[in-house]
Amino acid sequence: MAVQTDTAAVHRESPAVRWAKENLFSTWYNSLLTLIFGALFVWLGFSVIRWVFFEAEWEIVRVNLTLFMVGRFPREELARVWVSNFLIAGAIGLMAGAAAASAAAAAKEAGLPFTQSTPRNWLQRFWPILLLVVILLQFSQTWTPTVLTLVTIAIGVGARYVGLHLPRAVRRWAWLIVVVMLIGAYGALSWFGGVKWDSWGGLHLTLFVTVAGIVLAFPLGLLLALGRRSSLPLVRMLSVGYIEFIRGVPLITLLLMGIFALGFLLPPGVDPSDVTRLIVAITLFTAAYVAENVRGGLQAVPKGQTEAGQALGLSPWKVMRLIVLPQALRAVIPAMVGQFISLFKDTSLLVVVGIVELLQVSSIANNQPEFLGRGLAEVTLPFVALIYWVGSYTMSRESRRLEKKLGVGER
Amino acid sequence: MTQENVYADATRVRGDVIIELQGVDKHFGDFQALKNINLNVGKQEVIVVMGPSGSGKSTLIRCINRLEKHDAGRIVVDGVELSDDIRNIQEIRRETGMVFQQFNLFPHLTVLDNITLAPRQVRNVPKKEAEELAMRQLERVKIPEQAQKYPGQLSGGQQQRVAIARSLAMQPKVMLFDEPTSALDPEMIKEVLDAMVELAESGMTMIVVTHEMGFARAVANRVLFMADGEVVEVGTPEHIFENPDEDRTKLFLSQIL
Ligand SMILES: Nc1ncnc2c1ncn2[C@@H]1O[C@H](COP(=O)(O)OP(=O)(O)OP(=O)(O)O)[C@@H](O)[C@H]1O
Numbered sequence: 274m275a276v277q278t279d280t281a282a283v284h285r286e287s288p289a290v291r292w293a294k295e296n297l298f299s300t301w302y303n304s305l306l307t308l309i310f311g312a313l314f315v316w317l318g319f320s321v322i323r324w325v326f327f328e329a330e331w332e333i334v335r336v337n338l339t340l341f342m343v344g345r346f347p348r349e350e351l352a353r354v355w356v357s358n359f360l361i362a363g364a365i366g367l368m369a370g371a372a373a374a375s376a377a378a379a380a381k382e383a384g385l386p387f388t389q390s391t392p393r394n395w396l397q398r399f400w401p402i403l404l405l406v407v408i409l410l411q412f413s414q415t416w417t418p419t420v421l422t423l424v425t426i427a428i429g430v431g432a433r434y435v436g437l438h439l440p441r442a443v444r445r446w447a448w449l450i451v452v453v454m455l456i457g458a459y460g461a462l463s464w465f466g467g468v469k470w471d472s473w474g475g476l477h478l479t480l481f482v483t484v485a486g487i488v489l490a491f492p493l494g495l496l497l498a499l500g501r502r503s504s505l506p507l508v509r510m511l512s513v514g515y516i517e518f519i520r521g522v523p524l525i526t527l528l529l530m531g532i533f534a535l536g537f538l539l540p541p542g543v544d545p546s547d548v549t550r551l552i553v554a555i556t557l558f559t560a561a562y563v564a565e566n567v568r569g570g571l572q573a574v575p576k577g578q579t580e581a582g583q584a585l586g587l588s589p590w591k592v593m594r595l596i597v598l599p600q601a602l603r604a605v606i607p608a609m610v611g612q613f614i615s616l617f618k619d620t621s622l623l624v625v626v627g628i629v630e631l632l633q634v635s636s637i638a639n640n641q642p643e644f645l646g647r648g649l650a651e652v653t654l655p656f657v658a659l660i661y662w663v664g665s666y667t668m669s670r671e672s673r674r675l676e677k678k679l680g681v682g683e684r
Numbered sequence: 685m686t687q688e689n690v691y692a693d694a695t696r697v698r699g700d701v702i703i704e705l706q707g708v709d710k711h712f713g714d715f716q717a718l719k720n721i722n723l724n725v726g727k728q729e730v731i732v733v734m735g736p737s738g739s740g741k742s743t744l745i746r747c748i749n750r751l752e753k754h755d756a757g758r759i760v761v762d763g764v765e766l767s768d769d770i771r772n773i774q775e776i777r778r779e780t781g782m783v784f785q786q787f788n789l790f791p792h793l794t795v796l797d798n799i800t801l802a803p804r805q806v807r808n809v810p811k812k813e814a815e816e817l818a819m820r821q822l823e824r825v826k827i828p829e830q831a832q833k834y835p836g837q838l839s840g841g842q843q844q845r846v847a848i849a850r851s852l853a854m855q856p857k858v859m860l861f862d863e864p865t866s867a868l869d870p871e872m873i874k875e876v877l878d879a880m881v882e883l884a885e886s887g888m889t890m891i892v893v894t895h896e897m898g899f900a901r902a903v904a905n906r907v908l909f910m911a912d913g914e915v916v917e918v919g920t921p922e923h924i925f926e927n928p929d930e931d932r933t934k935l936f937l938s939q940i941l
Pocket residue numbers: 712715717735736737738739740741742743744
């Protein structure tokens with residue numbers, strides 16, 4: 274009887290109303306919770322909007338935008354930053370295109386459905402970055418950065434197109450082109466009388482340290498994980514000792530040691546710059562955690578996989594490289610990306626050793642005569658937080674996507 | 685009433701010996717899993733190994749390709765004695781295919797790549813040739829149309845046939861099977877057994893751990909009955925199934941029938 278009246282009602286209601294009835298107002302206490310939280314959200318949203326658009330004094334960010342982006346990078350050399358941006362955009366685009374092309378080819382050969390990304394799901398994937406870019410451009414007020422940003426994006430999109438249509442034989446070497454382009458990006462900044470990285474800063478330095486940390490820590494962590502499984506006791510002991518030591522020490526201690534304490538380890542006359550020391554410290558730190566992640570992945574690969582490889586006559590090294598590692602690494606992508614997200618966020622610790630990273634820029638800006646004592650950290654800190662959030666959220670989202678994609682061959 | 689058991693001596697074979705086990709022992713800690721195993725396998729012979737759970741069947745065949753290391757006695761495969769020398773081990777593994785209960789296909793590779801991996805990496809067969817070889821093996825086990833799929837997309841019976849094709853692609857002289865059908869749903873057992881029968885009839889030397897009596901009757905030259913790490917009894921399928929000499933064999937057969 275009750276069921277009948279329900280179905281009759283359903284016919285008249287729109288799906289949205291029905292959804293709300295089923296999920297938000299199913300019982301009296303559910304309704305109560307809905308009302309309380311609804312009110313809370315409305316109030317929060319209202320406050321945030323009022324603050325962002327009417328109360329917050331964004332002037333401090335507007336004036337210091339370049340400082341936030343590149344720190345104390347000499348202003349007359351800024352063209353170098355853009356050249357390196359172009360190269361990086363090209364490299365990323367090329368890589369993405371080549372990867373998409375191989376994925377499509379593999380799927381086609383396997384007779385599997387393969388959906389190319391459409392502009393719509395590009396928007397879904399990268400709206401935070403887009404939002405950030407729009408905010409930054411809105412602050413910049415001049416045309417040059419807008420035009421140059423558009424050029425950067427155009428280069429990225431163009432490179433992706435090129436990568437997508439590379440002949441197969443060239444595609445295999447795409448990674449080499451990418452590496453050359455990335456080295457070129459570094460060179461554009463510092464070669465030919467350029468700016469050494471000790472004078473880099475802001476978001477630019479944060480990204481650079483993050484990428485360098487990832488690129489260096491990954492292979493080192495992999496080696497440590499393999500070392501931990503080695504049949505040679507010495508190698509095993511060293512790996513375990515290293516991993517356990519590093520994991521027992523807070524990153525900030527390592528950073529301070531890198532700057533102040535470890536000079537005696539270096540041969541006389543060698544005095545690396547602070548940024549170099551910090552990149553090394555961050556790499557050494559992250560590698561230990563990467564090693565533990567990889568170890569987890571290695572343990573998750575069933576023993577039967579190794580045995581099947583051995584039974585076929587593959588050497589132990591080939592069993593590891595061709596059978597165990599690919600499966601292990603695939604299993605630890607989420608953990609690994611989580612690690613790299615921490616690394617990205619932990620670059621904020623560089624503030625304590627006086628590097629001009631984002632937090633440092635925030636405090637520099639607040640100490641400028643015209644902003645001093647006006648409590649504008651309440652503006653600069655949310656701005657910095659937004660930048661970190663955009664980076665972290667995008668990474669974690671992309672990792673989930675990758676995980677799903679790589680799940681194709683799952684048992 | 686007793687039929688003479690011509691194969692009662694596990695070391696007696698017709699023709700050339702290809703696998704030779706002499707006084708093989710294997711311990712796991714204090715537990716002795718294999719006790720003084722003596723067995724000769726002739727070329728093109730098919731041996732079925734039976735016995736209760738924990739009797740050492742898997743351990744026995746895993747010692748032959750050194751997935752387990754025996755701790756006393758001699759194992760010689762095709763004239764090469766197993767030793768700690770990794771080159772000896774590799775040589776024997778190249779000549780010895782193995783099919784596992786759990787298939788153990790590589791889930792991250794397509795069927796075709798699963799099969800071409802070892803020929804390319806171990807025997808340095810060029811890619812194209814390896815793929816042709818792989819397709820021939822897939823035709824042999826009657827699933828060439830699955831070449832581009834991933835193992836996870838296949839049924840258990842298909843996976844096990846891919847596993848057989850993968851071993852065959854190395855063109856081994858001996859094939860070892862460890863309960864190849866016991867992880868399969870009943871309706872898939874036949875397709876795998878058919879492939880194995882075909883293989884036996886083509887003259888492959890095989891040691892098969894299985895409780896499929898029909899298979900044993902159809903192609904086994906000898907049945908080896910194991911219990912508690914020992915070879916209890918050896919003989920033709922007829923002899924072992926109809927007139928076993930040992931009480932342990934009788935008891936076991938009464939339980940699985
Ligand atoms: N890696 C190992 N460590 C310790 N003991 C083991 C190991 N492998 C096997 N054993 C023991 O050795 C004995 C023989 O094992 P095996 O796997 O050879 O038996 P099986 O005849 O194949 O049995 P099943 O029919 O259950 O497969 C068992 O008692 C088992 O517990």
